[in-house]
Amino acid sequence: MNLQDYEKIKAKSLILFDKANIILTEEEKKDLEVADFGLNKIEDTGLQLITYVNTDLVCAKELALLPYQTCPEHKHPKRDFDDGKEETFRCRYGTVYLYVEGEETKNRRMNPPQGDEEYYTAFNEIILQPGEQYTIYPNTLHWFKSGSEGAVVSEFSTRSTDDSDLFTDPRIKRILELK
Amino acid sequence: MNLQDYEKIKAKSLILFDKANIILTEEEKKDLEVADFGLNKIEDTGLQLITYVNTDLVCAKELALLPYQTCPEHKHPKRDFDDGKEETFRCRYGTVYLYVEGEETKNRRMNPPQGDEEYYTAFNEIILQPGEQYTIYPNTLHWFKSGSEGAVVSEFSTRSTDDSDLFTDPRIKRILELK
Ligand SMILES: [Zn+2]
Ligand SMILES: [Zn+2]
Numbered sequence: 001m002n003l004q005d006y007e008k009i010k011a012k013s014l015i016l017f018d019k020a021n022i023i024l025t026e027e028e029k030k031d032l033e034v035a036d037f038g039l040n041k042i043e044d045t046g047l048q049l050i051t052y053v054n055t056d057l058v059c060a061k062e063l064a065l066l067p068y069q070t071c072p073e074h075k076h077p078k079r080d081f082d083d084g085k086e087e088t089f090r091c092r093y094g095t096v097y098l099y100v101e102g103e104e105t106k107n108r109r110m111n112p113p114q115g116d117e118e119y120y121t122a123f124n125e126i127i128l129q130p131g132e133q134y135t136i137y138p139n140t141l142h143w144f145k146s147g148s149e150g151a152v153v154s155e156f157s158t159r160s161t162d163d164s165d166l167f168t169d170p171r172i173k174r175i176l177e178l179k
Numbered sequence: 180m181n182l183q184d185y186e187k188i189k190a191k192s193l194i195l196f197d198k199a200n201i202i203l204t205e206e207e208k209k210d211l212e213v214a215d216f217g218l219n220k221i222e223d224t225g226l227q228l229i230t231y232v233n234t235d236l237v238c239a240k241e242l243a244l245l246p247y248q249t250c251p252e253h254k255h256p257k258r259d260f261d262d263g264k265e266e267t268f269r270c271r272y273g274t275v276y277l278y279v280e281g282e283e284t285k286n287r288r289m290n291p292p293q294g295d296e297e298y299y300t301a302f303n304e305i306i307l308q309p310g311e312q313y314t315i316y317p318n319t320l321h322w323f324k325s326g327s328e329g330a331v332v333s334e335f336s337t338r339s340t341d342d343s344d345l346f347t348d349p350r351i352k353r354i355l356e357l358k
Contacts, residue, residue, distance in 0.1 A: 021200030
């Protein structure tokens with residue numbers, strides 16, 4: 001991703017946080033993270049994050065999803081120090097379509113990003129409206145996508161170590177490379 | 180606390196959450212917890228809480244403080260399963276005056292509840308405005324109080340086990356007894 005695209009996505013994300021009435025410090029806004037997962041189609045597959053805190057034990061983040069943007073399928077495997085990251089997602093704005101391992105939901109509302117269907121296997125649908133939340137325990141495949149308004153999601157979790165996440169799509173690189 | 184007082188405090192707290200633009204489910208509103216710490220002067224010493232999630236590892240709560248209400252001094256000691264609860268407080272609305280162990284702040288802004296001064300020993304002042312936060316590691320004495328508008332605070336922490344909290348004031352009972 002080039003710097004101009006980064007700034008554009010960042011601006012759109014800050015509008016979403018504002019719609020969700022999330023108050024951020026100037027430093028948090030400046031440090032907003034844009035994850036394009038190395039797929040180079042950020043508005044389609046990507047995620048914007050602000051990390052409030054990430055200690056050895058607890059992490060809290062605020063996530064923004066652009067309209068119909070997908071955070072791609074992954075799981076959090078066992079780490080040296082625990083059984084894997086545990087995450088609770090609480091929707092604050094918009095609608096979040098969360099898909100986890102388990103029985104496939106009939107007539108589900110969202111599809112994986114076009115062309116990437118082969119890298120998506122979890123189709124048990126959980127729909128989160130503002131105020132609703134769901135907890136994902138370690139080692140459970142999941143992905144999520146927002147509806148037409150985009151979405152803002154609070155994440156409460158154990159320690160975050162992005163480089164230990166396992167993505168179904170082998171092309172994915174979690175760490176942003178600014179070109 | 181009698182049921183009528185409980186309902187009154189609950190209504191005031193829901194107004195604060197609304198001012199902070201926190202969206203809650205009907206069930207969360209119904210289950211709002213009012214802690215009077217057994218001191219029977221809730222508007223002076225007390226805390227209102229909504230627990231979003233509390234697993235073995237991670238807890239997230241939304242706290243409401245009425246104007247000038249104090250959450251009394253306590254610490255989180257070692258537990259069977261960890262070194263004690265770790266808490267991050269993030270201010271969402273109003274102003275929070277947080278006091279922790281350490282050098283006493285000169286000309287600090289708030290005092291302990293009148294008549295209870297002997298049960299307060301931590302006077303290192305941290306002032307949190309919306310968007311600002313502070314992390315309290317285990318076994319550190321702390322108390323906090325809101326300013327004139329009241330306050331709403333997000334708490335991100337390790338597992339919450341209220342009965343293991345150690346209050347400086349020996350009269351305090353953490354579990355609410357509805358009369
Ligand atoms: Zn995840
Ligand atoms: Zn505490």
